[in-house]
Amino acid sequence: MKLSKILYKPVGLAIGATSGAVAGAVFGQVWKKLGHDEDAPDATDEDRSWREVLLAATLQGAIFALVKAAVDRSGAVATKRLTGTWPG
Numbered sequence: 001m002k003l004s005k006i007l008y009k010p011v012g013l014a015i016g017a018t019s020g021a022v023a024g025a026v027f028g029q030v031w032k033k034l035g036h037d038e039d040a041p042d043a044t045d046e047d048r049s050w051r052e053v054l055l056a057a058t059l060q061g062a063i064f065a066l067v068k069a070a071v072d073r074s075g076a077v078a079t080k081r082l083t084g085t086w087p088g
Contacts (some may be wrong), residue, residue, distance in 0.1 A: 008079055008087035012072075019071035023064040030063065031056065 031040045040056040041048035079087045 015075045023067035
């Protein structure tokens with residue numbers, strides 16, 4: 001295994017944690033903009049409809065995947081620029 005790939009592991013973990021936090025914040029803002037309550041429903045919220053719970057879960061998953069892919073890709077590109085090798 002190349003040294004650059006080994007060194008990228010802790011950076012990748014930090015990037016992953018950061019992307020999760022960013023995705024959560026983005027989802028919260030989008031949920032508010034859509035005119036819903038301050039907090040998105042949990043699957044076990046008795047007072048929320050199936051439609052609202054599933055819509056929130058779908059939106060949250062899509063935003064998480066988008067942000068994670070963008071952050072991971074940016075980290076890989078930056079690593080390539082700094083080390084000359086792709087971390088994947």
